[in-house]
Structure formats: C-alpha cells, structure tokens
Amino acid sequence: MNIIGLTGGIGSGKTIVSQVFMKLGIAVYNSDTEAKIIMNSESDIINKLKIIFGFDIYDKNNQLNRDKLAQHIFNNKDKLNTVNSIVHPAVKKHFTNWVNKQQSQYIIKETAILFESGIYKDVKKIITVTAPLKLRIERIKKRDNLTEDKIIQRINNQTNDNFKIKNSNFIIINDEKELIIPQILRIHKKLINNL
Numbered sequence: 001m002n003i004i005g006l007t008g009g010i011g012s013g014k015t016i017v018s019q020v021f022m023k024l025g026i027a028v029y030n031s032d033t034e035a036k037i038i039m040n041s042e043s044d045i046i047n048k049l050k051i052i053f054g055f056d057i058y059d060k061n062n063q064l065n066r067d068k069l070a071q072h073i074f075n076n077k078d079k080l081n082t083v084n085s086i087v088h089p090a091v092k093k094h095f096t097n098w099v100n101k102q103q104s105q106y107i108i109k110e111t112a113i114l115f116e117s118g119i120y121k122d123v124k125k126i127i128t129v130t131a132p133l134k135l136r137i138e139r140i141k142k143r144d145n146l147t148e149d150k151i152i153q154r155i156n157n158q159t160n161d162n163f164k165i166k167n168s169n170f171i172i173i174n175d176e177k178e179l180i181i182p183q184i185l186r187i188h189k190k191l192i193n194n195l
Helices: 014-023 031-041 043-053 066-073 077-099 133-144 148-156 161-166 180-194
Strands: 003-007 027-030 107-110 125-130 170-173
Touching: 003 014, 014 027, 014 107, 014 125, 014 180, 027 031, 027 077, 031 043, 031 077, 031 107, 043 066, 043 077, 066 077, 125 161, 133 148, 170 180
Parallel strands: 003 107, 003 125, 027 107, 125 170
Antiparallel strands: none
16 A cells, blocks of 8 residues: 655644545545544553653543643653653554555545654655644634644754655645646646556
C-alpha cells in the first residue's frame, strides 16, 4: 500500500484537504486525532503521562486536560519529546492495523509532525499544506479560542513551512485566494498515474 504523508503547520488547513481526499475515495488516517483517542483510552499511556506530568492532567473520568499538558510541553522540547516517545509507538501500531484494512488506491497519513517524528521516512510522497501566518493565526483563534501569544508559541514549536515545502513533493496553497480543490485534483491524478 502506498502511503502519502500530508502535513502542514497548525491552522494551515490539513483537515479540509483531507476531507477532499476522502470525497475522492482515498482513505485518510488522522494521526493527531488518533493520538488524542489513544491518550484518553489506553490505561498504560494514561498512567505514564500522569506519573511524568502529574495526576491533574487528567480529570476524574480519565480525560486528558489538553491545556494543562500544553502548559508542560509547549515551551519545553524535552517534555514534548517525552510525550511523543510514549504516544507515537501506540499510534504507529494502530496505523499499521488500520492500513491492513484499507482498499483505496493509496492512503494518506495526515500529521502535523511528519518531519519532527520521522514519519516522513515511511511515506512514498509528501504533500504540504501552507497558508500565510496571519491567516493561520486567525483560523486558530476562531477554532481553539487561544491567545495570539499561545498560537505563536505552538507555531514556533513546529518545523517551519520553508523546510516542509523544500522537502515535499507537492504543495497545496490554502490562502483563501487560490482554489484548493483544483490543486488537490491535480495531485490526486499524479498520484494515481505515478504510483
């Protein structure tokens, strides 16, 4: 099965792009969503995170308080790496099981941290979604109700767009000026014809 990596910084519009690919009949695995599910459902991961970051990062129903975890990791690369080292193996295992059930011509693995996590080594091609910084900040403000300072902290913790663009096979510009569907259709056609 050919795996295509889909990445982009926070607020770039990866989810919208993924939805278009799904409408085209392509199976999409959202790593970030699955990681959130795993962090709320797998008891050994919950226990490890509680021991490292404190029991108050989960509520009484064992649901992760993402804001409290963010306070620990968004200014501390070592703690972020610790979380990733706990969660990523479980996501990788879940993804492998998911792949074995898919029937589409290729599959897309959507993840904000494709390069940071090393996942880029396991994909056939890479698509990066990019958008102007100001627009990304506005989208995140509306979606997550965060302050601009917190948004910029999160953006600064991700690999910059220039690196992603330079190391990608395809770029989708999601600036609300250039139409994204024609861009996606061109990529889809190339992927089907060249894989």
